[in-house]
Amino acid sequence: MLSKREVFDGVPEEYLSHKERYENAIRNSVVAFSLVRKMQEEGKTSINNYRDVVGGLLGSSVLRDGSPLGLHYIMFMPAILNQANEEQQEKWLPRAWNCSIIGSYAQTELGHGTFIRGLETTATYDAATKQFVLHSPTLTAYKWWPGGLGQTANYCIVVAQLYTKGQCHGIHSFIIQVRDEETHMPLPGIKIGEIGAKLGLNAVNNGFLGFDNYRIPRTNMLMKHAQVLEDGTYVKSRHSKLNYGAMVFVRVVIVFDMVNYLSKAVTIATRFSAVRRQCQLKAGETECQILDYVTQQHKLFVSIAAAHAFRITANKLWLTFNEVNEQLVEGNLQRLPELHALACCLKAVTTADTAACVERCRLACGGHGYMMSSSLPLTYGLVTAACTYEGENTVLLLQTARFLVKTYQQLDSKALTPTVAYLKTAAAERFCVGWSNTTEGIIRGFQVVAMRVIIMSTFNEEVQEMSRTVSPQLKEVLHQLVDLYCTYWALEKLSDLLLYTPISQKEVESLRLRYEETLTNLRPNAVGLVDAFDLRDEMLQSTLGSYDGRVYERLMEEAMKSPLNAEPMLQSTLGSYDGRVYERLMEEAMKSPLNAEPVNYTFHKYLKPFMQGKL
Ligand SMILES: CCCCCCCCCC/C=C\C/C=C/C(=O)SCCNC(=O)CCNC(=O)[C@H](O)C(C)(C)COP(=O)(O)OP(=O)(O)OC[C@H]1O[C@@H](n2cnc3c(N)ncnc32)[C@H](O)[C@@H]1OP(=O)(O)O
């Protein structure tokens, strides 16, 4: 077994180079996941219950900034379980389970993350050879983000538009080998590397992946739900969204993840607040614990309550997930929309609340909360990523809203599923005739709010269809900005207005409408308004915000500056702006201290022995 001291003499990660961090991540991961394999051998964990074990490891101090092997467990294996037929599971699961292959999950592309029906990677069936041809037609079609794909995984699940007999059948999943199992070299037709440094999760080794007419056997299409027969005939799935199953699983698991991170952050901040003494409550007294200040309690105690609330919610959601999946196996799809809406809502709410609470915990610790050694900045980097990955929060909340509006519109014609049954009673006028300051009273109040907001949303949908007019004169635009600023804060501080002003419910409703109209009115001038700040690219220093809008080319150019991408060289142009791609790649490669090695040496030192069960 490897000892911690063997690698960097206990040097804290913050002081390691980019390549040393990667080596550290690989080394810690193979040591940690060798434990999982030992537990498998002793029958202490199985393919159906490994979540807690792996989840505990991924949230532990050993893999404190993520792991290049995380996606293997988080999405590669669940995707095989969820979307491969029995024959395919027999072939791939044992090798994935004992880590003799390492996988990732490649869905997001440079050009698309949310709108997955717009993904550009193609998988075209060739009946003559019984193969699929994978291709990235544009730079924006490059897979971008898959965890572990940069230098670690040798297989991945790829989501691509399926074409057969000249017809597109939408996105489907394929299991694809991307690197040679012996040499770890990228296979011919594969362009692969890491995307570069991020705000957090810098041990995850997120990568990019491009295909150049890359061929795979027909049987590498995951065929539990839809199939392509040898002659190219397409057999469609019972439900078009069954292919989205892996995402639902991870959204459910992320809720558990948030419990772990929030518990950690509020433990750190509360204990520190008991130790920290600052200022006197009365002159001449000893300085008091900052935990005694009501303002400090206001910052922290709700996080303690939230951690417990999220744990209860996560367990309930996990039960619902298993119930619905058992029904799916029996062909009953009735509760799938509810599970989707629930997973979307709880993933979005728990990640957003946890990110806000962790930041509040950091602020509650004053300057010491800003130290990396406090672990609060790192924790914030981990949780704020969860607001984006596995479905950007706004988009997921819109999915939940869609489900709730549909449920409202069918209130009288359809039996309600358990989680929305309250809408039936909340619609009745008598439901909330008075306010009681009890837990039940508050819950009933929020049920009425939910009901009324759904009714408003349904109404707004109709209103929005009626009028959209804009006349962009500068004076008018500035008025719109003032209007927006006022209505935004009026809505943000509504509780104060309701408490201290005679604002009526009707006025609040029209305020909301006016706010949305102002957003719409400002939209055509939004870019012009920020151009007016006249911030030069040199000052912005941002791949996303440059004046010329060449976001994707700049993202790729920056990715290529990573020292980890110098091994092995990329084989094809990446659409660089000046076209001097090969000269630039060679210049960059020569800067790498390890460019003599075609494969990152950690493969032979750690990964290969681990994959061969020799660690
Ligand atoms: C194992 C232990 C682990 C422990 C630690 C865990 C820590 C986790 C760390 C993870 C780290 C990183 C991993 C990250 C991975 C990724 O990010 S993978 C990529 C994730 N990407 C997304 O989530 C994309 C988001 N976009 C979408 O999901 C879809 O585009 C969207 C749903 C927004 C829209 O889909 P459309 O096909 O366009 O659908 P639409 O036209 O809007 O119609 C909606 C319709 O479809 C139904 N629907 C949609 N999605 C689903 C679903 N998933 N299941 C069931 N039904 C679905 C929806 O209900 C609507 O139905 P209706 O009846 O028509 O209203």
Ligand SMILES: Cc1cc2nc3c(=O)[nH]c(=O)nc-3n(C[C@H](O)[C@H](O)[C@H](O)COP(=O)(O)OP(=O)(O)OC[C@H]3O[C@@H](n4cnc5c(N)ncnc54)[C@H](O)[C@@H]3O)c2cc1C
């Ligand atoms: C740390 C990290 C790890 C990741 N790991 C993986 C991985 O392993 N595999 C993988 O495939 N992907 C991965 N992803 C990618 C992730 O899934 C996407 O970033 C995510 O789905 C959001 O898509 P996007 O980045 O294209 O953002 P966009 O969808 O472009 O979002 C940008 C903005 O547009 C808004 N927007 C977009 N669509 C709408 C709409 N319909 N209505 C209203 N507003 C909208 C969003 O709300 C957001 O404000 C990872 C991302 C991160 C940050």
